[in-house]
Amino acid sequence: MVNLWRRISNxxxxxxxxxxxxxxxxxxxxxxxxxxxxxxxxxMVQRVIFIGILALYLIAATxxxxxxxxxxxxxxxxxxxxxxxxxxxxHIWIQHLPADQVPACGPGLDYMLETMPMANVLKELxxxxxxxxxxGWTFLTLGIPEWSLLCYFALGTWAVLIAxxxx
Numbered sequence: 001m002v003n004l005w006r007r008i009s010n011x012x013x014x015x016x017x018x019x020x021x022x023x024x025x026x027x028x029x030x031x032x033x034x035x036x037x038x039x040x041x042x043x044m045v046q047r048v049i050f051i052g053i054l055a056l057y058l059i060a061a062t063x064x065x066x067x068x069x070x071x072x073x074x075x076x077x078x079x080x081x082x083x084x085x086x087x088x089x090x091h092i093w094i095q096h097l098p099a100d101q102v103p104a105c106g107p108g109l110d111y112m113l114e115t116m117p118m119a120n121v122l123k124e125l126x127x128x129x130x131x132x133x134x135x136g137w138t139f140l141t142l143g144i145p146e147w148s149l150l151c152y153f154a155l156g157t158w159a160v161l162i163a164x165x166x167x
Contacts, residue, residue, distance in 0.1 A: 006165065010070060013162045014061035017077075017155060021054035024151055031144075037136050042091040046148050049084040053077055053155050067163075074163035081156030088152060091145035095135060 028047060031037045039047065060073040135143050142150075 009064075010162055010165065011061050011064045013158070013165075014057050014073075017158050017162075018054060018057035018061055020151075020158075021050055021057060021155060025050055025054060031136075040091075042087060042094070043144065045087050046084060046091070046145070049080055049087065049152075050148075053080045053084070053152075056080065057155075057159075070163040070165075074159040077159035078156045081152045081159075084152035085149055085156075088145045088149035092143075092149065095143065095145065 025047070028039070028043075028050075032039060056073060056077050060070075060077075063069065065073060139147065
C-alpha cells in the first residue's frame with residue numbers, strides 16, 4: 001500500500017481531493033434542490049469554505065507543485081479546513097443549545113447583502129440564527145454540520161499527507 005502511495009503522482013492525489021470536495025458540493029445541492037432543505041447562514045459559510053478548498057485542490061492538480069509548492073498548498077488547504085472546522089463546530093454548538101437559548105431568526109441573506117455593509121453581513125452570518133438550530137438531514141445520527149466537520153478534517157489531512165509525500 002505504501003508503495004502504491006509513493007507511485008501515484010501528486011497531481012492525481014490533488015485531483016482526488018478536488019473530486020471529493022466536488023462530491024460534497026454536489027450532495028449539498030442535492031439536499032437543497034431535490035430534498036428542499038434550504039441552507040441556513042452557517043451552511044452558506046461552510047459552502048463558501050468548501051468551494052475555496054475545492055478551488056485550491058483544482059489549482060494544485062493543474063499546477064503539479066514540487067515539495068515547496070505542495071507545502072504551500074497544504075498550508076492553505078489546512079487553513080481553509082481549520083476555518084471550516086471552526087464554523088462547523090459553532091453550528092454544532094447552536095444545534096445542541098436548549099430551545100430557550102437558540103438565537104432568534106434574523107433577516108434573510110439576500111436582504112442582508114442588499115442593505116448591510118459586508119463586514120456586518122459576515123458578522124451576522126458567523127453568529128448564526130434560529131434557522132441554524134434545525135437538524136435537517138441526518139445519517140448515522142450525525143447531522144450536516146457534524147459530517148462537514150469530519151470532511152473538513154479529511155480534506156486538510158489529505159493535503160498534509162500529500163505534502164509529506166513530496167520529495
